[in-house]
Amino acid sequence: MKLMRIGAPGAETPAVLAEDGRTYALAGLTEEIDGAFLASGGVDRVRRALAEGTLPRLDAAGLRVGAPVARPGKVVCVGLNYRDHAEETGAAVPERPVVFMKDPSTVVGPYDRVLIPRGSVKTDWEVELAVVIGREARYLASPAEAAGCIAGYAVSNDVSEREFQLEYSGQWDLGKSCETFNPLGPWLVTPDEAGDVQALGLHLAVNGGVRQNGDTKNMIFDVAYLVRYLSQYMVLRPGDVINTGTPAGVALGLPGNPYLRAGDTVELSVDGLGTQRQTFIDA
Known part of the structure; x- marks a missing residue:
């Protein structure tokens, strides 16, 4: 559904x-x-x-x-969750999930315009599988318990400003929480229809040129593991969103670092979960 x-x-x-x-x-x-x-x-x-x-x-x-879920209480993100993405950015492959938070007001519709922040020169894209929580989760004991707390899945674009994120202070939230930086949708797809979420292709193109072409089977930490893991450190509540990481192909890791500029169009999809398309404009 x-x-x-x-x-x-x-x-x-x-x-x-x-x-x-x-x-x-x-x-x-x-x-x-x-x-x-x-x-x-x-x-x-x-x-x-x-x-x-x-x-x-x-x-x-x-x-x-619009985004398929209204007013998420929080957006929890997992960084460097694909080995090829960690390698392209020069980061060590993490032994534990890299977790950061994103302002939930960044969530917008899948076809809404995205604002390049004032002063930004390094706005980047990230196609991701998003998990939407359907029941309260705390101290989950098993992957099966974690799976039972998932309401469904969606396409997410975890838009990032790399200078704000990595160079100003090392506080990732500053480069992740800019206005409109989390297009979500078009649908919330229930688990029965989404199928095996560890075998979904992720795709992203900028101005028609392919940039990302990955697969969730290459996650370092799978979906059930992430939900269980996060529940040990915070209460996950219905409507919360988890962005589960992005595969290789972001501007940060590409030759010449082709960051986004006003007028650029990004199209992204996750198999079975729909397609997004955004035009980027100056804030």
Whole structure:
């Protein structure tokens, strides 16, 4: 099942894209796809309503697509989680997950414009598999427990400003939390439809030129491990987002460091989870 939010920023309509290719509004079931919806069994309610045929059709043609989950409480990110990405940036392959936080207000829709910060000369891209938490997770004991806490998956662009991140103070959050720096979506894909998330291709192109072409099978720390690991150090709550890392091919690691400039267009996808497209503009 593919959950989504359609409409202008702050006025999105929760919806579901069904197997028949039609979009249905979640009218009467919920006013929002958020942590409260996920924690209260909202996904199962949608599934039952689809089966019963009680949801109204929604004509989504030409309408903006928002992030598939509203107001995540936190965005937790994992750095250097692909061996080839660590190698291209000259970093040591980590023995434990590299964890940092990203301002949750950075989350925007998958086709929204992204702002290059004032003074930025090193704005970069990162296609990632995002995990959305569906139930409270604390001190999980096993990968199976971790899997049971996942509401679904989405495409994420963990946009980064490398000078802010690495050169100013070594505080990664400063280069990760700039306005609009986390396009998410187009869908929240439930685990039953996402399939084996450790065998998904990740792809990204800039102005039509391929930059990233990786696979989640090459993660150093897999999804279930990351959810279990993070739960030992923080409470993961419904609606929280985890960005699980990016494969090689970012501007930081490419010859000539071709960082993004105003007017550039980035298109990215994760197999089965949809495609994003953003145009970058100056803030």
